Amino acid sequence: MKFGERLKQLRQRQNLTQPEMAQAIGIEQSYLSKLENDKSVPSADMLDAILGCLNMSLQQFLSPLSATAMNSLSTIPAVKEWQSxxxxxxxxxxxxxxxxxxxxxxxxxxxxxxxxxxxIFGEKSYQYVSKGIVYPGESKEVFSNWRHIYHQQMEGASDEQRDEIRQKMASKGVEMIKRENEYYLVESNYQGELFNIDVESGSRTFRLTAVKDTINRxxxxxxxxxxxxxxxxxxxxxxxxxxxxxx
Missing domain, CATH: 1.10.287 (Helix Hairpins)
Incomplete structure (x- = not known):
């Protein structure tokens, strides 16, 4: 939008005729006509008088103007500062x-x-299994190594001692079968090959048994x-x- 178009638009918006606005500003009607037809460029004082008549700020008046119109007014210090x-x-x-x-x-x-x-979000699932509850004082892997303990005792033992150990081993085997109570866990994060969780009467030792690929939404x-x-x-x-x- 050109300067003259903007001036005419605002004058008409306030229902002012050219003579009325020229009188309010204190200029000749012919000069106002030149301004509205972009045949003349206002001075700094004239622009201030126009803004005062319209009761409008410099920013409100200049905002719709085109770059070409702004360049024609760039000699006015206030306009130049506003542009900057x-x-x-x-x-x-x-x-x-x-x-x-x-x-x-x-x-x-x-x-x-x-x-x-x-x-961040793993796409593997880790399956763990615990064979039963480990009592306090027992090896954490008692369900997998209890036989090894008896085999160690047999080394260097006499025939009589070995028979006694075998009897204890058989009795222990029956006990361990009765204690077996498998419990499975599936974790989204790797917990290691073995890990322990405390339970009410002891603890459970979980051993990794399978790793599966999954789709994580x-x-x-x-x-x-x-x-x-x-x-x-x-x-x-x-x-x-x-x-x-x-x-």
Missing amino acids: NTQYNLQRKRKIWLKIYAIAVIVGSCCIVAGSQAL ANQLLLLLGWLVLLTGLLGYINDWRLHRQP
């Missing part, structure tokens, strides 16, 4: 948005890598989020380049 401040604010906002786009690209890329490589959502954020950042850069590229 506006340009500074636009550049400042642009830098902020460029930083936001950069962060979006970085965050989106990280989410894509994390989702595709299952860095969290990684799929992370991938989707990553692509959305990445594309938002890239589109922001493209849009900024289109708006600010040289003609």
Whole structure:
């Protein structure tokens, strides 16, 4: 919009005729007509008088004007200062948005890598089994090594002692069969080959028995989020380049 168009628009909006507005400003009607037809450029004092008549701030008056119209008024100090401040604010906002786009690209890329490589949410399940409850004072792996203890006792023992050990071993075997009470756990994170959990009457020793591949929906959502954020950042850069590229 040109300066003259803006001036005429605001005069008509306030239901003022050219003579009425010229009288309010303190100028000839012919001069006001030249201003409205862009045949003359107002001075700094004249612009102040026009703004006072319209009861409007400089920013309100200048905002709709085109770049060409602004250049014709750039000799007025107040207009030049307003242009400088506006340009500074636009550049400042642009830098902020460029930083936001950069962060979006970085965050989106990280989410894509994390989702595709299952860095945060694992895509394996680990199955553990505990054969029974281990009583206080027993070896944590008593269900798998109790026989080994008796075999060690037999080494170097006499025939009579071995018979006694075999009897104890048979009795212990019956006891261990009765104590067997398998309990399974499936974990999404690796807990090691063995780990222990305290229970009411002792503890349970869990041994890894199987590792299975699974599909984790969290990684799929992370991938989707990553692509959305990445594309938002890239589109922001493209849009900024289109708006600010040289003609």
